[in-house]
Amino acid sequence: MHAYESRTTRALAVALVITASFFVIELVGGFLTNSLALQTDAFHMLTDALALAYALVAARIAQRPVTLKKTYGYYRVEILSAFLNGILLWAVVLFIFYEAFQRIQRPAGVQSQDMLVIAVLGLVANGAVAATLSRSRNESLNIRGAFLHVVADILGSLGAISAGLIMLFTGWYQADPIASVLIGVLVFYSSGKLVRDSVNVLLEGVPPHIDVSALEHRILGLGGVKNVHDLHVWSIADAKMCCMSSHVVVEKGTDGRKLITNLISILKEEFGIEHTTIQLEDEDYPKAANEH
Numbered sequence: 001m002h003a004y005e006s007r008t009t010r011a012l013a014v015a016l017v018i019t020a021s022f023f024v025i026e027l028v029g030g031f032l033t034n035s036l037a038l039q040t041d042a043f044h045m046l047t048d049a050l051a052l053a054y055a056l057v058a059a060r061i062a063q064r065p066v067t068l069k070k071t072y073g074y075y076r077v078e079i080l081s082a083f084l085n086g087i088l089l090w091a092v093v094l095f096i097f098y099e100a101f102q103r104i105q106r107p108a109g110v111q112s113q114d115m116l117v118i119a120v121l122g123l124v125a126n127g128a129v130a131a132t133l134s135r136s137r138n139e140s141l142n143i144r145g146a147f148l149h150v151v152a153d154i155l156g157s158l159g160a161i162s163a164g165l166i167m168l169f170t171g172w173y174q175a176d177p178i179a180s181v182l183i184g185v186l187v188f189y190s191s192g193k194l195v196r197d198s199v200n201v202l203l204e205g206v207p208p209h210i211d212v213s214a215l216e217h218r219i220l221g222l223g224g225v226k227n228v229h230d231l232h233v234w235s236i237a238d239a240k241m242c243c244m245s246s247h248v249v250v251e252k253g254t255d256g257r258k259l260i261t262n263l264i265s266i267l268k269e270e271f272g273i274e275h276t277t278i279q280l281e282d283e284d285y286p287k288a289a290n291e292h
Contacts, residue, residue: 009060012146015129016052019045019150022125029118033111035164036103036176038118041156041183043092045122048129048149051085055146075237079201085149086195089188096184103177116164123157126150148194152186159183204234207242210271218266219246224254226283233273245277249285256280 023045030038055078066073133147163179166172197208206212210233219228227249235242244267250259260278267273 009056011132012052012056012143015132015146015150016049016056018125018129018132019052019153020049022122023049026118026122029114033115033118035111035115035160036099036180038115038122038160039099041119041122041153041160043095045126045153048146048153051088051149052146055081055085055143057081072236072241075241076201078237079198082144082194083198083202085146086191086198089149089152089191090195093184093188093191096180100177100180100184103180104174107173107177112164112168116161116168119157119160119164123154123161126154126157130154144194148191152183152191155186156183201235201237206233207235207272210242210273215244215267215271218270219248219263222259222262222266224250224259226251229287241275242271242273243275243277244271244273247279247281247285247287249281249283252282254280 023042026038026045027042030036030042061074061077064070064074130147130150133143133150159179159182163175166175200208212231212233215233216228216231219225225248229247229249231244231246233242233244248259248263250256259280263278264276267276
């Protein structure tokens with residue numbers, strides 16, 4: 001685990017340096033060439049840099065040990081970072097749309113050749129960042145959020161290159177803002193799942209890989225189990241600390257120690273649930289008012 005965390009923070013740090021450096025290059029180039037596509041892509045790279053900074057800080061905080069006041073540790077900081085990254089992407093999209101519609105109504109000349117060179121360099125930089133993060137992108141929502149920012153920037157660079165080629169050969173300057181709108185749509189779509197997944201974790205929803213109905217039937221199928229109620233499944237982070245609590249009604253004479261040992265093994269091996277709280281009860285066991 002520590003080796004993975006060290007590799008993740010190192011990858012985020014490298015990606016942050018590349019992205020922040022090229023933000024400056026692309027922003028200056030966008031103003032010098034009067035290209036909205038380059039300027040919006042540059043500001044998108046700024047949000048990438050912020051997103052990578054959030055992700056790097058969150059990854060470091062998440063490595064802190066469990067304490068008496070934070071009994072689950074700091075894993076959920078990564079989820080908060082992923083959620084903020086998704087919202088930040090939406091804010092960027094609104095900015096892109098506003099600027100693009102202004103340019104569509106009042107087309108402005110663009111130095112297409114210079115813009116094209118900078119856009120190609122941007123594509124190379126974004127590709128390098130994506131390659132740096134690609135190995136860790138499925139390990140947490142935090143890294144996935146940073147990776148999605150970079151993927152959206154790759155699409156932005158491709159859009160800017162396309163617009164540059166069109167303007168270079170046709171002189172149709174509205175291609176620049178139209179490319180910006182298309183980039184914005186792609187960015188909005190790519191960030192939607194990130195926001196939904198992070199909200200699901202924050203609301204302690206069931207992890208997407210777990211079927212609660214199948215889980216309940218699996219428990220009911222064990223010998224000595226008569227009923228299951230007050231069953232809850234949630235996770236502290238996207239890929240860490242999947243938890244379950246439940247009340248299991250058992251037949252009289254059932255070996256409780258053996259049953260719980262069997263349940264812990266099944267829950268971990270078949271459902272990926274590592275943290276369990278199981279209360280064994282007789283049929284006449286009292287229930288709290290809010291149990292279900």
